[in-house]
Amino acid sequence: MLYLRQFLAGRDFALDDDLAVQMRNYAYAIGDRAAGVAVLVDPAYAPGELVELLAADDMRVTGAVLTHYHADHAGGTMAGQDLAGIAELLGVVDVPVHVQSSEQPWVERTSGVGRDHLVAHDPGDEVVVGAVRVELVHTPGHTPGSQCLLVDGTLLTGDTLFLHGCGRTDLPGGDAAALYESLVHRLAALPPSTVVMAGHAYDPSPSAPLGTLVATNPVLFPQSREQWAARFAG
Numbered sequence: 001m002l003y004l005r006q007f008l009a010g011r012d013f014a015l016d017d018d019l020a021v022q023m024r025n026y027a028y029a030i031g032d033r034a035a036g037v038a039v040l041v042d043p044a045y046a047p048g049e050l051v052e053l054l055a056a057d058d059m060r061v062t063g064a065v066l067t068h069y070h071a072d073h074a075g076g077t078m079a080g081q082d083l084a085g086i087a088e089l090l091g092v093v094d095v096p097v098h099v100q101s102s103e104q105p106w107v108e109r110t111s112g113v114g115r116d117h118l119v120a121h122d123p124g125d126e127v128v129v130g131a132v133r134v135e136l137v138h139t140p141g142h143t144p145g146s147q148c149l150l151v152d153g154t155l156l157t158g159d160t161l162f163l164h165g166c167g168r169t170d171l172p173g174g175d176a177a178a179l180y181e182s183l184v185h186r187l188a189a190l191p192p193s194t195v196v197m198a199g200h201a202y203d204p205s206p207s208a209p210l211g212t213l214v215a216t217n218p219v220l221f222p223q224s225r226e227q228w229a230a231r232f233a234g
């Protein structure tokens, strides 16, 4: 049976962390309930607390997956502040960290974690957690190796897609044309029943069906690349 949990930084963990409260990042756990194993997705701010929260559920952390390299997801330095992330996670549990191959150099640079701890994946690869298979959907644009995680009809979108709007393309490695392709042609084509869970709590709802977002979130509407870039790039 699928084990899926959504943790809001600053509310469910990292409670006394002002930056976490301000940034409203979600971390996730995806695992196999019966096997008692799970991977953490974007374990920033207080990764040790996430390991403990899973342990309280009798779940053991066997890996991590990063949606992208930014410090509020992977750990590292952001706006002059040092955020805990995968480097600190590896001090608690010795596990592989799964990234898109095109994101690997960015993750190394930002987090300081070397490639011997990173597993570089090609688009469409699966991460297997017990009997649960997680598909890595490469969705470049916010960063070169941004990826969404598709598991049992749920899509974790990181900063590629929020319930309203999408990630920025003006940070290092951002590419508006690539994000247009990822959103309008790749993600909008998934089944409407797909449940979208984003990388930040910018919306009161913790999730929404993709079919609803395709009708309400203009970044997913059918449109030309030029129209899209004129409205959303930056």
Ligand SMILES: [Fe+2]
Pocket (backbone or CB within 6 Å): 068, 070, 142, 159, 167
């Ligand atoms: Fe980001």
